[in-house]
Amino acid sequence: MDTRVRFAPSPTGYVHIGSLRTALYDYLYAKGKQGKYILRIEDTDRSRFVEGALENLIKSLEWAGVKHDEGIFIENGEVIQKGEYGPYIQSERLDLYKEHIDILIEKGLAYRCFCSKERLDKVREEQKRKGQTPMYDKHCRGLSQEEIDRNINEGKDYVIRLKIPEDESIEFKDLIRGNISIDSKEIDDQVLIKSDGFPTYHFAVVVDDHLMKISHIIRGEEWLTSTPKQVILYNYFGWEVPEFVHLPTVLNKDKKKLSKRQGDVSVSDFKDKGYLPEALVNYLALVGWSPKGNNEIFSMEELIEEFSFENVSKTGGVFDVEKLNWVNSQYIKNYDNDKLYELVKPFVLKADLLDKEEYEARKNWLINIIDLVKEKINYLEEIIPHVEMFMGTEVKADEEVKETLKQEGVKELLEAFIKELQNINDVDDEFTKTIFKKLQKETGSKGKNLYMPLRGAVTGHLHGPDMGKTFILLGKVNLIDRLNYTLDKYTK
Secondary structure (H helix, E strand, O other): OOOEEEEOOOOOOOOEHHHHHHHHHHHHHHHHOOOEEEEOEOOOOHHHOOOOHHHHHHHHHHHHOOOOOEEEEEEOOEEEEEOOOOOOEHHHOHHHHHHHHHHHHHOOOEEEEOOOHHHHHHHHHHHHHOOOOOOOOOOOOOOOHHHHHHHHHOOOOOEEEEOOOOOOEEEEEEOOOEEEEEEHHHOOOOEEEOOOOOEOHHHHHHHHHHHOOOOEEEEEHHHHHHHHHHHHHHHHHOOOOOEEEEEOOEEOOOOOEOOHHHOOOEHHHHHHHOOOHHHHHHHHHOOOEOOOOOOOOOOHHHHHHHOOHHHEOOOOEEOOHHHHHHHHHHHHHHOOHHHHHHHHHHHHHHOOOOOHHHHHHOHHHHHHHHHHHHHHOOOHHHHHHHHHHOOOOOOOOOHHHHHHHOOOOHHHHHHHHHHHHHOOOOOOHHHHHHHHHHHHHHHOOOOHHHHHHHHHHHHOOOOOOOHHHHHHHHHHHHHHHHHHHHHHHHOO
């Protein structure tokens, strides 16, 4: 059987990091097996539909490089569908669900339930009071055809429920958790069709997965308890049951489910801060999956080659932003400077450090800054203060820098530096190789008493990138202006 997997989200808002990991594992497994990865949209719960969420979903997946072979796409601003097993949007498949629910009713494997919400609530409360697990009490399971027809003729609303077999062991295999067996007594007579005529997830997903020839169902572990109901449906229809893979939950550092209350959790959050898609995907693959060796940096091709569910943990994977920052910083360090120049552009423009024309006119200068500071940043947004440091003549010093600049001998050191600058045409490599020894010899300052005041005087910081390269980027005129500013404001 050909390997066919699907990612089937609901368009209910932003794309959660956990959802991206599920899509990524779908993609890696399919590509590793030379199979197909399908994007299907589950939108039958109309109350949760969010305008624009579908477009955001597709763009986020494309940005991350998790590209599907079949299903829903956006081309020229239009949502389109590609593939021979469509439609790939559930709300466009209602006729298929009706056709299949009729089969179950005719076989006596599903039944209409006319119970009101009030009655159901009362039953659940009574079960809770007795310490029982709240379940439907099968009140309508034995209705005669005459009673059913009368209720329908009277216009009573109804749902259609699955008739769970009695005293059976429902068994299925999970590629992470192994063989699983559930007693049918523990399974509720699940609603398959709601009173509005739309299918529930549990019914639609089985029909869709079978008709789309899905071989492996890869999803979060929260759906594990729903699987027995779906296995029953496969058996009722006489269909082959696919392989199941229930992924561990993505957790925060406190080992709790990753939530927006604790910070960034959507793909857009990380994209907007300037995380590189290759780095985010690389790190997400490791949240719950352990490669065979000690390597932590993988290209997408390497992930496809090595990924398997055998090495996916049964317990939740911790999403550690600090570790993500480390992975992302490794990518930034090794990224092409011209590409980084393009990627950094929106952040610099948004911060109003330069306008578009200035940004393009100062390309070489900006690339030199990027090359100098890229080892200092975890994500692209962090480059802003580094670029800002090279702009203008005003030196913004914090209290620590101010204290350093007031130390004995600093005024004389800065004045000596200005004198040396005035005797050259411009700052170059030769100047930066000799200037520190000259200043040490002339003023007697050395070590941190030499370097810290000089850096603080021209950048407002005591620590930073290579000082010689910093001086070259600032240039003679800017250095003199900043030194004079510092002398006037901080050394008196």
